[in-house]
Amino acid sequence: xxxxxxxxxxxxxxxxxxxxxxxxxxxxxxxxxxxxxxxxxxxxxxxxxxxxxxxxxxxxxxxxxxxxxxxxxxxxxxxxxxxxxxxxxxxxxxxxxxxxxxxxxxxxxxxxxxxxxxxxxxxxxxxxxxxxxxxxxxxxxxxxxxxxxxxxxxxxxxxxxxxxxxxxxxxxxxxxxxxxxxxxxxxxxxxxxxxxxxxxxxxxxxxxxxxxxxxxxxxxxxxxxxxxxxxxxxxxxxxxxxxxxxxxxxxxxxxxxxxxxxxxxxxxxxxxxxxxxxxxxxxxxxxxxxxxxxxxxxxxxxxxxxxxxxxxxxxxxxxxxxxxxxxxxxxxxxxxxxxxxxxxxxxxxxxxxxxxxxxxxxxxxxxxxxxxxxxxxxxxxxxxxxxxxxxxxxxxxxxxxxxxx
Amino acid sequence: xxxxxxxxxxxxxxxxxxxxxxxxxxxxxxxxxxxxxxxxxxxxxxxxxxxxxxxxxxxxxxxxxxxxxxxxxxxxxxxxxxxxxxxxxxxxxxxxxxxxxxxxxxxxxxxxxxxxxxxxxxxxxxxxxxxxxxxxxxxxxxxxxxxxxxxxxxxxxxxxxxxxxxxxxxxxxxxxxxxxxxxxxxxxxxxxxxxxxxxxxxxxxxxxxxxxxxxxxxxxxxxxxxxxxxxxxxxxxxxxxxxxxxxxxxxxxxxxxxxxxxxxxxxxxxxxxxxxxxxxxxxxxxxxxxxxxxxxxxxxxxxxxxxxxxxxxxxxxxxxxxxxxxxxxxxxxxxxxxxxxxxxxxxxxxxxxxxxxxxxxxxxxxxxxxxxxxxxxxxxxxxxxxxxxxxxxxxxxxxxxxxxxxxxxxxxxxxxxxxxxxxxxxxxxxxxxxxxxxxxxxxxxxxxxxxxxxxxxxxxxxxxxxxxxxxxxxxxxxxxxxxxxxxxxxxxxxxxxxxxxxxxxxxxxxxxxxxxxx
Numbered sequence: 001x002x003x004x005x006x007x008x009x010x011x012x013x014x015x016x017x018x019x020x021x022x023x024x025x026x027x028x029x030x031x032x033x034x035x036x037x038x039x040x041x042x043x044x045x046x047x048x049x050x051x052x053x054x055x056x057x058x059x060x061x062x063x064x065x066x067x068x069x070x071x072x073x074x075x076x077x078x079x080x081x082x083x084x085x086x087x088x089x090x091x092x093x094x095x096x097x098x099x100x101x102x103x104x105x106x107x108x109x110x111x112x113x114x115x116x117x118x119x120x121x122x123x124x125x126x127x128x129x130x131x132x133x134x135x136x137x138x139x140x141x142x143x144x145x146x147x148x149x150x151x152x153x154x155x156x157x158x159x160x161x162x163x164x165x166x167x168x169x170x171x172x173x174x175x176x177x178x179x180x181x182x183x184x185x186x187x188x189x190x191x192x193x194x195x196x197x198x199x200x201x202x203x204x205x206x207x208x209x210x211x212x213x214x215x216x217x218x219x220x221x222x223x224x225x226x227x228x229x230x231x232x233x234x235x236x237x238x239x240x241x242x243x244x245x246x247x248x249x250x251x252x253x254x255x256x257x258x259x260x261x262x263x264x265x266x267x268x269x270x271x272x273x274x275x276x277x278x279x280x281x282x283x284x285x286x287x288x289x290x291x292x293x294x295x296x297x298x299x300x301x302x303x304x305x306x307x308x309x310x311x312x313x314x315x316x317x318x319x320x321x322x323x324x325x326x327x328x329x330x331x332x333x334x335x336x337x338x339x340x341x342x343x344x345x346x347x348x349x350x351x352x353x354x355x356x357x358x359x360x361x362x363x364x365x366x367x368x369x370x371x372x373x374x375x376x377x378x379x380x381x382x383x384x385x386x387x388x389x390x391x392x393x394x395x396x397x398x399x400x401x402x403x404x405x
Numbered sequence: 406x407x408x409x410x411x412x413x414x415x416x417x418x419x420x421x422x423x424x425x426x427x428x429x430x431x432x433x434x435x436x437x438x439x440x441x442x443x444x445x446x447x448x449x450x451x452x453x454x455x456x457x458x459x460x461x462x463x464x465x466x467x468x469x470x471x472x473x474x475x476x477x478x479x480x481x482x483x484x485x486x487x488x489x490x491x492x493x494x495x496x497x498x499x500x501x502x503x504x505x506x507x508x509x510x511x512x513x514x515x516x517x518x519x520x521x522x523x524x525x526x527x528x529x530x531x532x533x534x535x536x537x538x539x540x541x542x543x544x545x546x547x548x549x550x551x552x553x554x555x556x557x558x559x560x561x562x563x564x565x566x567x568x569x570x571x572x573x574x575x576x577x578x579x580x581x582x583x584x585x586x587x588x589x590x591x592x593x594x595x596x597x598x599x600x601x602x603x604x605x606x607x608x609x610x611x612x613x614x615x616x617x618x619x620x621x622x623x624x625x626x627x628x629x630x631x632x633x634x635x636x637x638x639x640x641x642x643x644x645x646x647x648x649x650x651x652x653x654x655x656x657x658x659x660x661x662x663x664x665x666x667x668x669x670x671x672x673x674x675x676x677x678x679x680x681x682x683x684x685x686x687x688x689x690x691x692x693x694x695x696x697x698x699x700x701x702x703x704x705x706x707x708x709x710x711x712x713x714x715x716x717x718x719x720x721x722x723x724x725x726x727x728x729x730x731x732x733x734x735x736x737x738x739x740x741x742x743x744x745x746x747x748x749x750x751x752x753x754x755x756x757x758x759x760x761x762x763x764x765x766x767x768x769x770x771x772x773x774x775x776x777x778x779x780x781x782x783x784x785x786x787x788x789x790x791x792x793x794x795x796x797x798x799x800x801x802x803x804x805x806x807x808x809x810x811x812x813x814x815x816x817x818x819x820x821x822x823x824x825x826x827x828x829x830x831x832x833x834x835x836x837x838x839x840x841x842x843x844x845x846x847x848x849x850x851x852x853x854x855x856x857x858x859x860x861x862x863x864x865x866x867x868x869x870x871x872x873x874x875x876x877x878x879x880x881x882x883x884x885x886x887x888x889x890x891x892x893x894x895x896x897x898x899x900x901x902x903x904x905x906x907x908x909x910x911x912x913x914x915x916x917x918x919x920x921x922x923x
Binding site (some may be wrong): 015016037040042044069070072172329330 | 532663664666667733800801802828829830831855874890891892894895896897
């Protein structure tokens, strides 16, 4: 039997993390050796937490070394549990109480302009992600995690979903490719994930398989809230199957396109003109619009080039996309600004909402603008634009009263 | 230790005796007003000085001996070269060689380059430091290893202490990038150009003996004469007075951290919504990455509105120089120069003005500039729920920083501290700060990435920010948020030995630094 395990990160640039070495021994009790820059303030509580976790898993004798760089308890707990699980078989999980503020669900129609990728094994990027107010945060278990860190990342992502306040951003997780990604589900479904990104999706069957597993876990944990899916199309086959995937299940709310892998699959290169991906992007947009879900564009990878990002967003919106991924918090503002409804859209939406309010006040069942009848989905869309414009600060909360003056 | 203690107006326990001198506890803002006449240096006669104006002497050692260096004296140096200073260490090497003991070192600030002086603190060459004890020197002090009690003073407080006689400087050694044989000296040119020499001004005027050390001796006259040769006793030519690459401090680049940029953006938005930024306004932002970024956001707001600042107080750097040259501010009032662009601008641009702790901060002046600045952006290691702030010790109790001009700047019309709510796992808002350096009544706004707290005393700001999209919260709410994330922390444990005192701008003692247990 292996008696030695390690987890976590250490090194010069590592912050808010820890590196654990664990050896299960046969006598001598639990001996913890701690080095930490916050030892004076948190030394006792770190050791206590470590002891609690070891005892929770029935380990009475162990040598534990913790090299801490200011890890929060949720990080310490994830690292220690990840090390323990390498050495013992247990179905138990050491969970800190979920933050009450994290118990929210999201709606199918929620705007998803920006979603910030956070590497699933890098705690210091997670802790402050919410303060930049992306529409969604993605805890990434797939490409952003090194192969030998995939296992421990699951514990960190689970604890992050429960114990980091992302300030009402939609809490998303990118799982690994199906079928490997099915093993990630136990770590996220019971912990209030809002949306799952499904990488390299190429068929409706993958979605069905995924949903079968999700339903099983939901039933086991009596979870009733919605868990949305955003399949990512990253191959020629995926593009050809886009519509099939878009309509594969009612909880599919968006399709995203991943251009790095897609262009590699084509055997071409990503260029700034993006002619090589024009067809694929158009297919995704059309598949989504036909299915009534959101088309989401790929990330813009030059984080220093805000002007390039801006042009990219404008192009993306004009193609019909309704959002894109971000790999750096500074991209969020630009993405929001240029995906946001423009003046024309807001004017039109105001007219429709006014007509709707007036019709409701008069008790009319039908909303009309001039001679045109307005369908309920159009009203809903207009209301969304208005509330979005308000939330983005480009329209006053009291725009109706102010208009009347 | 059989020191007696008083409780000062902020409720802090402070010693009644500091290194054998009677110490006055802090009494409140503007309460302590010494009377009498200012301290004065001895009368000298020009007939005692060479008529050809040549005061050069072969070495620093000779200059120190001629100046009468002796046991128990007070020797001052200055931090214009920051971490590239090559002079302070040499002085004490010489003192040690001469077997001199019990010196008091009065630097305007200390840096890591001064770590070699620890051996002289240990062997009794230096009795204690008055000024600042940064980094390793601070840790040494915190551990209770310094023979005497350290004294921390602000830049303005240093001038005050020299002027009212609290500090008597026997020998001032002024390292100068350029000087002439008469002793006129300037910082704006030469291989080790550092901008200005304002921190040495008081020393040149009040010390018994003044030595200028330079590696760039020019024929008379050296102009501008930031330091007047008429006040100088000896001039020493050395090979190298400072390391130019270390003179420019490490904190002169704007931050790339998204979290800090957000702090900067929120701070600028706050100032804008509060109506602080307007045509003809004035501001001071420190040298840290966040503060520099705030300056850039200020510049954007000015540009967008077609406004111009009347003056920006420096620490100057390339960003302020850009504002000056781009027509976004009429003047830079510069107290120290942080990069070579600042040095160039000071040399070339007559609107880039050379200021000193006398003009900007001095308590014994007939007013000073600090109260006239519209907004100042500062940092802090900790703040507490009463808005008191700490800049010298960390939450683990270790002394690591000096005060700089921080206390003096608090007197601006609006003082804002943008600080992250927690650093690693250490929450910055406390029930009580480890060390009070500035009283809460002078600190108006705390900006964190998770919310902005306005001092309840500033009803006007609270009113103006009503309905703002910014997350305005109470300081207690912010504290609770930080505590919830970091978890309950233990407190550092101290012995009852006072290892240093923090002076307020008027010379009274605002707080005590205690020896760490173990």
